[in-house]
Amino acid sequence: MISFGIIGTGWITASFIAGAHATSKWNLATVYSRSAESAKHFAAKYDQKINIHTEISSLATDPSISAVYIASPNSYHYKHAKEILEGGKHVILEKPATSNAKELDELFKIAKEKGVFLIEAYRHIHEVNFKILKGNLPRLGKIYGASLNYAQYSSRYDNALKGEVPNIFNLEYAGGALVDLGVYCIAAAVELFGEPRQSQYFPVMIPTGADGGGNLILTYDNFSVSINASKIWNSEVPSEVYGEKGTLVVPTITDIARVVYLDPKKKGEREELGKEKEKEHLNLKEEAAEYARVIEEMDLEAVKKYEKVSRGVIKVTEGCRRANGLLFPMEK
Incomplete structure (x- = not known):
């Protein structure tokens, strides 16, 4: 099994551990937190013996692990990942991987020099039904466009108000709706269609100075993709890809429960293509299984593919943020 450590003790980390352990390919061995008490409290949830670290440097040099899952606050991703990679360990880095392309470039460079992998954790592109969606794109013939949506009200917006x-x-x-939820839609578009030729973002600004939500247009050579991403309103609008020979519909862009094909010549008929998805508490299992496979097989081609997705996403988010004056501290 792959012995791994974690940085970040929030719900997403617990979800990754649950999914990872369910694959029988991973074993949690170390927990990092600036507070020893917090680290011990988190580690106590698990039966196995777990080492505690309160310094990133000691985690990076811990000989008992070969990989680290990082889910610290966005603005710490680059710093934490850099130190872990320099320690010669694989890094599974929660989205958004970094604040900008320059940071991402450096992390990929270090990973290659050290002979380890840096993988941005876009869980949804590894889901069985997302793969079914992608696999059925040729059925649509010429692509006319797509609408990808992820709008979910955050209770923390109440605090912002x-x-x-x-x-x-x-x-x-390094917060904001574009880099928090919007990246799911952008990553989906890049995985399905490749890197867009142009992108334009229309944010809804909130009192904190960040974007609470917005609409994004990705332009390709012969079609466009519209994205509705928000943490200040809800939307139950499904996501669709439509083409000359039909439309593919999914109810959500993550945790996809169904994939439906609509034939334009058979009005009212719906062909169900999806398979049963993972249970909610194991919704990170598929990505954990894939990352374990990649590491075990040292699958360089898969890593190059995932790197291409990450680079495509950061190009869109950084460009759109800068165009709208949504600057992070290092960019001011």
Whole structure:
């Protein structure tokens, strides 16, 4: 099994551990937190013996692990990943991997020099039904366009309206809706269609100075993709890819429960293509299984593919942020 450590003790980390352990390919061996008490409290949830670290440097040099899953606040991703990679360990880095392309370039460079992998954790592109969606694109013939949506109200917006500045709505922590939820839609578009030729973002600004939501247009050679991403409103609008010979519909862009094909010549008929998805508490299992396979097989081609997705996403998010004055501290 792959012995791994974690940085970040939030719900997403617990979800990754649950999914990873369910594959029988991973074993949690170390927990990092600036607070020893916090690290011990988190580690106590698991039966096995777990080492505790309160310094990134000691985690990076821990000989008992070969990989680290990083889910610290966005603005710490680059710093944490750099130190772990320099320690010669694989890194599974929660999205958004970094604040900008320059940071991402450096991390990929270090990973290659050290002979380890840096993989940005876009869980949804590894889901069985996302793969079914992608696999059925040729059935549509010429692509006319797509609409990809992820709008989910955050309770932390209530705090923002009271004058507080939660991390997810704080540019100092590299927050905002585009890089929090929008990246799921952008990553889906890049995985399905490749890197767009142009992108334009129309943000809805909130009192914290960040974008609470917005609409994004990705332009390809012969079609466009519209994206509705928000943390300040809800939407139940499904995501669709439509083409000359039909339309593919999924209810959500992550945790996809169904994939439906609509034939334009058979009005009212719906062909169900999807398979049963993972249970909610194991919705990171598919990505954990894939990352374990990549590491075990040292699959360089897969890593190059995932790197291409990450580079395509950061090009869109950084360009759109800068165009709208959504600057992180290092960019001011």
